[in-house]
Amino acid sequence: MELSVVIPCFNAAEHIGAQLAALGGQQFDGSWEVVVADNGSSDGTIEVARRYQPVLPNLHVVDASDRRGSAHARNAGAHFASGDCLVFVDADDQVGANYVANISAALTGHAFVASRFEIDKLNPRLICAKLRNPQSTGLQKIGYPPYLSHAGGSGLGIRRAIHHQVGGFDESLPRLQDTDYCFRVQKLGVKLHFAADAVVHVRYNSKPVALFRQARLWAEYNELMYQRYGGGAPMAHPW
Secondary structure, eight states, X not given: OOEEEEEEESSOTTTHHHHHHHHHTOOOSSOEEEEEEESSOOSSHHHHHHTTTTTOTTEEEEEOOSSOSHHHHHHHHHHHOOOSEEEEOOTTSEEOTTHHHHHHHHHHHOXXXXXXXXXXXXXXXXXXXXXXXXXXXXXXXXXXXXXXXXXXXXXXXXXXXXXXXXXXXXXXXXXXXXXXXXXXXXXXXXXXXXXXXXXXXXXXXXXXXXXXXXXXXXXXXXHHXXXXXXXXXXXXXXX
């Protein structure tokens, strides 16, 4: 198997069908599979996922309910997967046209890649106007030591051997597992490449309270990333 698309999910029945339909419409000559790693859903997510078996013959649903968290679900899906390359996408997003072929091509020349984000398709116009797209033209980069690039977890692609070498996603982190993962892979000497042709349509939470809580937690866990990787260097912007 050349490529495994891993989808961690928890109570994603409302949106996972659209993601699987987008994957079912892909044109790719290589061998590939889709692994849905369910983190203990109780809303019919598994039943919805299995409806797409006719259009995705290599669709597998994996029980990842023994530990709560998206990091664990990603790791469980990667452990089950048989592809030489792993691609992680979220259940509430949608991959773009020719996504599998484009991300596979990027992984042919690079060991670790990030997709391009697009936000207009799945979000209300007001949300798009108020919230920026941090990954529309290139990688994200932290403004504190060690000044490494990073990317959102939805759309990350990596060669399987490197994923296992780095130990997968840190399951102790409830937030910024993707940032931590990007840092650890790059510290192995593996560069993160921006795959501009591999587009993921990203869905934002439209509730203001949820957006505020998310931003506050990102700030809190960025402080933890600084403590882990900053090497004691002073931060340029203490706030």
